[in-house]
Structure formats: C-alpha cells, structure tokens
Amino acid sequence: MTMPDLATVARVLIAVLAVPLALSAYRMIKGPGYADRLVALDMLTAVVVSLAALTTVATGRRAFLDIGLGVALINFVSTCAFATFLERKGGPR
Amino acid sequence: MMRLLVAALLLATGVTFIVIAGIGVARLPDVFQRMHAATKAGGIGTSLVVLGVLVGSGVARPVTGILTVVFMLISLSVASQLLARAAYLSDASVQELDGRDALAGVLDRERGNDAGGGRSSMAD
Numbered sequence: 001m002t003m004p005d006l007a008t009v010a011r012v013l014i015a016v017l018a019v020p021l022a023l024s025a026y027r028m029i030k031g032p033g034y035a036d037r038l039v040a041l042d043m044l045t046a047v048v049v050s051l052a053a054l055t056t057v058a059t060g061r062r063a064f065l066d067i068g069l070g071v072a073l074i075n076f077v078s079t080c081a082f083a084t085f086l087e088r089k090g091g092p093r
Numbered sequence: 094m095m096r097l098l099v100a101a102l103l104l105a106t107g108v109t110f111i112v113i114a115g116i117g118v119a120r121l122p123d124v125f126q127r128m129h130a131a132t133k134a135g136g137i138g139t140s141l142v143v144l145g146v147l148v149g150s151g152v153a154r155p156v157t158g159i160l161t162v163v164f165m166l167i168s169l170s171v172a173s174q175l176l177a178r179a180a181y182l183s184d185a186s187v188q189e190l191d192g193r194d195a196l197a198g199v200l201d202r203e204r205g206n207d208a209g210g211g212r213s214s215m216a217d
Contacts, residue, residue: 009101046131
C-alpha cells in the first residue's frame, strides 16, 4: 500500500473546506439579523485561516502561514468594531 | 513516516471540526447557538489544522504557527463574548433557550419590541 504524501492530503482537505465556506456564505446571505452575519464572518475567517495553513503544506511556501496570522489579527479587530457598532445601534434587525 | 501520519491525522480532525462548525452555523435556530458552534468548534478546528501543518511541513516557521494558535484561541473567545453582548442588546431572539432569561434585569434591551423573554420597554 502506497501512502499519499502530505501535499495530496492537504489538497483534498482544501477541497473539503469548500463545504463550510458555502455553509457560512449561506448564513451570511440569509441570516435574519446583523448578528447572524457577524457570526458567519467569524466562521468564514476560521475557514480562511485553515485554508492558508493547508496551502502552506500544499505548495511548500511558508509565506502562507503568515497570511493566516494576518487574517486572524484583522478578524479580531473587525469583530470587536462591528460588535461595538451593533451594540450602539441597538433595536431589532 | 510517523510524523506524516500524525500530521495527516491532525489535519483531518481539524477539517472535520470545521465542517461540523459550518453545519452548525447553517442549521442551528438561534444567534447564540450559531455563535456557540462557530466559536468553539471553529476555533478548535483551526488550531488543530495549524498544529498539523507545524508537525507535518518542514518549511513552516514554528513561531508563526504557535502565535496563530494562541491568538485564535484568545481572540475568538473575547470576540464572541462581545458579539453575544451586542446581539443580546440589539434584541436577538432568545426564545429557543431553555429556562428563563438570566440577563433579564442585568442588561437593558433598549427600544425592544419584546422579541424574547427580555424586558419590554412598552411598559414605561
């Protein structure tokens, strides 16, 4: 039995990650309130960080892991800002 | 060989967690339950994937990966706490929760139209 190398595994897993990407896109389009869309944005960022990490393995370039760290940093600031805006706005929807 | 096996296992487990989190975000009935799926399962899945990359790939810098994991675990919890507070204050529905609304007298849901168990501002 021949083992597939790790780059192949990473390519397959990148294809699998299209499923949560599509599901969070569905929630972002459909989601009844602003809070649902912000949760979908959070989920989307988690998927993107994983995609960046898997691309590091698939291509062998270490810069993609730095992209993951950058996206994670930006996500924290943006979620805090959007949550503050939502809290200040108040009211339904 | 052993290292590659461990790395593949970590990657597959992490991706499974993320898929489950995605299903939860799409299917659960309530903002707070969706947040529960996205934050916990998503954070664990991403951390496992980054750890698997650190174990398996020879090129990745360990410092970057460990910083990413630590930062994701800290920032996702803080951000989701802020987001939950904002969602509660902006009158998200709490009708799907069991029991009474524990924040009913603590946080003021202003301008509400009594979407859930919260205080109605129509009374005053």
